[in-house]
Amino acid sequence: xxxxxxxxxxxxxxxxxxxxxxxxxxxxxxxxxxxxxxxxxxxxxxxxxxxxxxxxxxxxxxxxxxxxxxxxxxxxxxxxxxxxxxxxxxxxxxxxxxxxxxxxxxxxxxxxxxxxxxxxxxxxxxxxxxxxxxxxxxxxxxxxxxxxx
Numbered sequence: 315x316x317x318x319x320x321x322x323x324x325x326x327x328x329x330x331x332x333x334x335x336x337x338x339x340x341x342x343x344x345x346x347x348x349x350x351x352x353x354x355x356x357x358x359x360x361x362x363x364x365x366x367x368x369x370x371x372x373x374x375x376x377x378x379x380x381x382x383x384x385x386x387x388x389x390x391x392x393x394x395x396x397x398x399x400x401x402x403x404x405x406x407x408x409x410x411x412x413x414x415x416x417x418x419x420x421x422x423x424x425x426x427x428x429x430x431x432x433x434x435x436x437x438x439x440x441x442x443x444x445x446x447x448x449x450x451x452x453x454x455x456x457x458x459x460x461x462x463x
Contacts, residue, residue, distance in 0.1 A: 321423070321430055321453060324456055324457060325423060328419075328420075328460060329362065329365060329420075329423075362417075363417070364419075364421045364424070365420040365421070365423060365424040366424065367417075367421055367424065368420065368422060368423060368424025368425035368427075368428065369424040369427065369428040371396055371428075372424070372425045372426075372427075372428030372429045372432065373428060375396060375429070375436075375445060375448060376428075376429070376432045376435050376436050378391065378441070379391075379435075379436040379439045379441040379444075380435060380436065380439060382439065382440060382441055383439035383440060383441070389441065390444070391441055391444040393444075393447055393448050393451050396425060396452070397425055397448055397451045397455055398455060416459055418455070418459060419456055419460050422452045422455040422456035422459065425449075426449055426452040426453040429445060429449040
């Protein structure tokens with residue numbers, strides 16, 4: 315699964331700071347030779363807490379899929395445990411408030427984004443169909459919630 319243009323466009327519109335992870339030459343992970351006074355002008359922002367929670371939940375889901383693949387055990391993934399309207403994620407999501415009143419939009423976006431980034435780790439497992447379904451629902455839910463405002 316390649317990183318979808320939909321996820322990238324949603325992230326770029328709502329959290330441009332995510333691109334610092336992809337070699338932004340002026341971000342904390344890029345390497346650019348600039349004058350010392352230019353470094354002081356940079357202000358990389360941390361990722362929102364709900365986005366980080368979604369990413370962490372995706373990493374947990376990937377570990378479940380990889381572990382099941384290694385031990386050949388019986389595991390099932392419930393989409394509602396990770397995304398949708400009635401979410402009960404394994405990673406706590408901070409309450410709403412502040413500039414982003416709906417933390418679930420960021421949570422779903424982080425979940426979809428991290429599942430796309432880690433597709434190489436789970437697409438060969440027996441749970442790939444379930445993880446793909448979680449990804450699809452998370453991407454739809456993020457799009458819907460951001461459209462609502």
